[in-house]
Amino acid sequence: MKILLDECVTKHLKPHLIGHQVLTVRELGWSGVKNGKLMSLCVENGFDILLTIDKNFQHQQNLNKYPVTIVIFNSYTSKVEELIEFLPEFELQLPTFQKHQAYQIHR
Numbered sequence: 001m002k003i004l005l006d007e008c009v010t011k012h013l014k015p016h017l018i019g020h021q022v023l024t025v026r027e028l029g030w031s032g033v034k035n036g037k038l039m040s041l042c043v044e045n046g047f048d049i050l051l052t053i054d055k056n057f058q059h060q061q062n063l064n065k066y067p068v069t070i071v072i073f074n075s076y077t078s079k080v081e082e083l084i085e086f087l088p089e090f091e092l093q094l095p096t097f098q099k100h101q102a103y104q105i106h107r
Contacts, residue, residue: 001094004042006052007031009073012080013051016087023047039066049097053078058102070102 003017005024014022025031030041039061042050049069050057058070073086085107097103 001048002046003049003051004028004045004047006038006050006054006057008053008078009051010078010080010083013083016080016084035060039068042066042068048099053083055104058104063100063102067099069097069099071097072102072104074104074106 002021003023005011005013005022007025007030009024011024011026014024025033025038028041028045030038033041035057039050043066047068049071051071051073053073053075055072055074057072061070063070071090073083073090075082075086086105089105089107093103093105
């Protein structure tokens with residue numbers, strides 16, 4: 001899967017997403033891009049998943065417009081130690097994810 005880490009997700013999560021192509025908003029020079037434009041950039045650049053901890057993200061966008069899956073880790077911080085705790089559930093649910101949908105992952 002090609003995964004984009006939102007600005008609010010630490011880049012230190014990248015090495016823990018084994019078997020996926022993972023890029024960050026910052027390394028692509030998209031820092032500060034508003035969510036609607038970010039969704040368009042995801043589509044234009046072939047991302048399958050936008051990974052965030054922004055619990056309001058799914059309510060701010062018309063997901064029917066973008067063939068991307070939004071995955072929200074239900075975390076209060078972006079500390080890598082906390083985010084890696086979501087990865088087993090993320091990998092378990094990954095085969096069921098569909099585009100135009102948002103999924104919230106809990107530990």
